[in-house]
Amino acid sequence: MTTVVDLRDVTRDNAALRRFLHGLPGVDQVGAEGRAGALATRSIKTTAKAWAIDTAISMVDLTTLEGADTPGKVRSLCAKAMRPDPTDASVPAVAAVCVYPDLVETAVHALRGSRVGVASVATAFPSGRASLETKLHDVRDAVAAGASEIDMVIDRGAFLAGRYLQVFEEIVATKAACGTAHLKVILETGELATLDNTRRASWLALLAGGDFIKTSTGKVAPAATPPVALVMLEAVRDYREVSGELRGVKLAGGIRASKEAVRYLVMVNEVAGDDWLDPRLFRFGASSLLNDLLLQRHKLATGSYDGPDYVTVD
Numbered sequence: 552m553t554t555v556v557d558l559r560d561v562t563r564d565n566a567a568l569r570r571f572l573h574g575l576p577g578v579d580q581v582g583a584e585g586r587a588g589a590l591a592t593r594s595i596k597t598t599a600k601a602w603a604i605d606t607a608i609s610m611v612d613l614t615t616l617e618g619a620d621t622p623g624k625v626r627s628l629c630a631k632a633m634r635p636d637p638t639d640a641s642v643p644a645v646a647a648v649c650v651y652p653d654l655v656e657t658a659v660h661a662l663r664g665s666r667v668g669v670a671s672v673a674t675a676f677p678s679g680r681a682s683l684e685t686k687l688h689d690v691r692d693a694v695a696a697g698a699s700e701i702d703m704v705i706d707r708g709a710f711l712a713g714r715y716l717q718v719f720e721e722i723v724a725t726k727a728a729c730g731t732a733h734l735k736v737i738l739e740t741g742e743l744a745t746l747d748n749t750r751r752a753s754w755l756a757l758l759a760g761g762d763f764i765k766t767s768t769g770k771v772a773p774a775a776t777p778p779v780a781l782v783m784l785e786a787v788r789d790y791r792e793v794s795g796e797l798r799g800v801k802l803a804g805g806i807r808a809s810k811e812a813v814r815y816l817v818m819v820n821e822v823a824g825d826d827w828l829d830p831r832l833f834r835f836g837a838s839s840l841l842n843d844l845l846l847q848r849h850k851l852a853t854g855s856y857d858g859p860d861y862v863t864v865d
């Protein structure tokens with residue numbers, strides 16, 4: 552996509568925004584699935600695999616988003632985030648821990664002195680069904696407790712009804728409420744029905760100032776899928792082309808195996824480019840992926856799997 556557009560102009564009202572979003576090139580569903588499938592068959596050398604596993608570890612937002620979460624569970628998650636393998640100091644720390652707003656303070660305290668960020672879901676996660684005031688209050692609470700990253704959800708009802716300006720303005724307001732915290736905008740692609748909508752929602756979130764676009768809450772299936780990842784990576788690549796700005800992508804929900812993570816890194820490199828092979832621009836939101844990355848890392852180093860208690864079970 553090479554068209555140069557005045558990005559301020561396209562957000563002046565709902566009609567202009569609609570014209571812009573519906574004027575984006577349509578996604579060829581079969582083509583996207585084919586390209587994603589072809590990228591998944593790439594093989595990589597053992598040395599590249601070792602690098603990819605460590606890079607993937609450094610990109611994990613280690614997540615717990617359960618009603619039953621406790622401060623104790625979050626503290627042990629934070630210990631694991633800083634030192635994923637207590638027996639091996641060469642394993643990198645993860646990028647961030649991701650929790651509900653009421654557990655941000657616990658995480659901030661547990662991670663003090665480390666470089667691991669604290670991400671908080673907010674804006675009436677996961678449904679986003681609340682007034683804007685309630686959503687912004689949620690964000691301000693999390694930021695006041697010390698969150699360095701906010702993972703908001705878009706109003707999918709408004710988006711699907713074509714009220715794009717409303718979604719845009721909510722993201723703008725949320726970004727303002729974040730202050731210096733980074734904003735990840737969850738599109739919940741499993742509810743957007745088509746890849747065309749994923750492309751439109753990606754652009755909408757980027758135009759509104761989201762630092763990252765994120766696939767899913769992890770509460771809706773399907774969550775992150777290769778075709779969705781492809782479309783979102785194309786969006787940040789193309790957005791850079793027209794704006795000169797680098798924005799990130801976070802794939803979240805259902806990513807559990809190292810093999811999947813490594814395939815996604817190949818896709819990141821091929822589609823967006825190697826600037827995105829960096830935790831500042833690419834993340835995996837996952838509750839159990841880290842365990843498999845540790846298992847595969849150990850296998851690669853020793854040639855064998857350890858016993859079942861090699862990785863901790865959360």
Ligand SMILES: O=C[C@H](O)COP(=O)(O)O
Pocket residue numbers: 614616649767768769770803804805806836837838839840
């Ligand atoms: O944002 C992260 C997701 O909620 C985690 O989903 P997961 O439990 O399927 O890994």
